[in-house]
Amino acid sequence: MTDIAATPSALSPKLSPALEWVARRAEGFVIPVAAIIVGMAIFSVFVALLGKSPAQLFDLMWRGGFGSWFSIQNTLSRAAPLLLAALCVALPARLGLVVIGGEGAIVLGGVAAAAIGVWLDGAPSFLVILLMGAGGMVAGGIWIGAVGALRHYRAVNETISSLLMAYIAIALMNQLVEGPLRDPASLNKPSTHPLAEAYRIGSIPGMDVHWGLVVGIVACIVSWILIEKTRWGFAARIAGGNVRAAQVQGLAVGPLIVGFCALAGAFAGLAGMIEVAAVQGNANGSLVAGYGYAGILVAFLARQNPLAIIPVAVLLGGIDASGGLIQRRMDMPDATVLVLQGVLFIVILFSETFYGRFRIFNPDLWKRG
Numbered sequence: 001m002t003d004i005a006a007t008p009s010a011l012s013p014k015l016s017p018a019l020e021w022v023a024r025r026a027e028g029f030v031i032p033v034a035a036i037i038v039g040m041a042i043f044s045v046f047v048a049l050l051g052k053s054p055a056q057l058f059d060l061m062w063r064g065g066f067g068s069w070f071s072i073q074n075t076l077s078r079a080a081p082l083l084l085a086a087l088c089v090a091l092p093a094r095l096g097l098v099v100i101g102g103e104g105a106i107v108l109g110g111v112a113a114a115a116i117g118v119w120l121d122g123a124p125s126f127l128v129i130l131l132m133g134a135g136g137m138v139a140g141g142i143w144i145g146a147v148g149a150l151r152h153y154r155a156v157n158e159t160i161s162s163l164l165m166a167y168i169a170i171a172l173m174n175q176l177v178e179g180p181l182r183d184p185a186s187l188n189k190p191s192t193h194p195l196a197e198a199y200r201i202g203s204i205p206g207m208d209v210h211w212g213l214v215v216g217i218v219a220c221i222v223s224w225i226l227i228e229k230t231r232w233g234f235a236a237r238i239a240g241g242n243v244r245a246a247q248v249q250g251l252a253v254g255p256l257i258v259g260f261c262a263l264a265g266a267f268a269g270l271a272g273m274i275e276v277a278a279v280q281g282n283a284n285g286s287l288v289a290g291y292g293y294a295g296i297l298v299a300f301l302a303r304q305n306p307l308a309i310i311p312v313a314v315l316l317g318g319i320d321a322s323g324g325l326i327q328r329r330m331d332m333p334d335a336t337v338l339v340l341q342g343v344l345f346i347v348i349l350f351s352e353t354f355y356g357r358f359r360i361f362n363p364d365l366w367k368r369g
Helices: 017-049 054-066 069-093 102-119 125-154 158-178 212-229 231-241 243-248 253-280 291-301 306-321 323-330 336-354 363-367
Strands: none
Touching: 017 054, 017 291, 017 336, 017 363, 054 069, 054 306, 054 323, 069 102, 069 125, 069 212, 069 253, 069 291, 069 306, 102 125, 102 158, 102 253, 102 291, 125 158, 125 253, 212 231, 212 253, 212 306, 231 243, 231 253, 243 253, 253 291, 291 306, 291 336, 306 323, 306 336, 323 336
C-alpha cells in the first residue's frame, strides 16, 4: 500500500499562482497604507489637544489637495519635484545606501541651470533649456556621486556625509547668489539674473501644471526599467543584499555605488533646474524649499519602488498644497503639514519591523499547513 498521504506534496495545499502573486505583493501595499492611517490617527490626537477639530482638518486637507480642479493642479505642481527628489533616495537604497542629502543636489542643480541660462542669453531656446537640464543634472550628479565615492572608497557613512554636504551646498548657493551671480536689481532678496521668457518651461496644454510633472513621471518609469529589467539593476539588487557575495561573484561594486548615486543626484539636480525654469525664474533662497527632505518620506512610503513613487508623491503633494487653506480656516501655522509629515515618517520607520511577520502575506507558510 503506497503511503501517498505522507508525502510533502500531498500535505501541501494547492495554491493558484495568481493568489500567490497577490499575497507576496500585498504586504508592500497593506503595511504602508496601514502606517498612513495610524499616522493620521496619531496626528488627530495632536490636533485635538490643540483644541481644533481633526474632522475639519482632514476635510480642509482633502479640499485643499484634491477637492477641485484648481486644487488638483496645485497638487500636481507640488508633486513634480517630489518625484525626482524621491528617486534621489530610492535608487541608492537598492544598493543598501541611505542617502538623505538630495536637498543639496536640488539647490546646486538650480544654481547651475540659472547660471547657464543667463550665460547663454540670446541662444536658441531649445538648446539653452537642454543645456540647463544637462547642467543641473551634472551638478547634482557630481554632488551625490561624491557621496557614493566616499562610501565605497573611504568607508564614510553615506547618511551623514550626504546630510552634511547638503548644508555645504546651501552655503555654496548663498555665496554664489549673493556674490558673483547676483542680479544688482535684487535688493531685498538676493537672486541671480532672471531667465528670459524663452527659456522658461511652460505648462502642459489644458492644465496649469508645468512640464516638470511629465519629466518626473518619465524619470520614475525609466528608473523602474533600469532596476527591474536591466543587468545593472540586477547587479545593484545583488550588491544591496550582500556586498561581499556580489564581490565574490565578480561584480564591480564600486562603479555600481558611484554610478547609482550619481544618477540619483542627477535626478535631484534636474528637479532644481525645473524649479528655476518653471517656477522661480531665477535662483535664490527659495530653492531651499524642503523638497529633498520630503522626498525621503515619499521614497520610504513607496518602499523604494520608482513606480509607487508616483502616487505617493501626488498624495504628499496634496497634503502640502492644503497647508495654506488650513492656515486660513483653522488659524494654524502653515507648518502644520510638516508636523504631519514628520509623524508619518516616524510611523513608516516603525512599520518596517512588521515586514515578514504576517502569515497571510507568505504563501510558503501556507504550504506548510
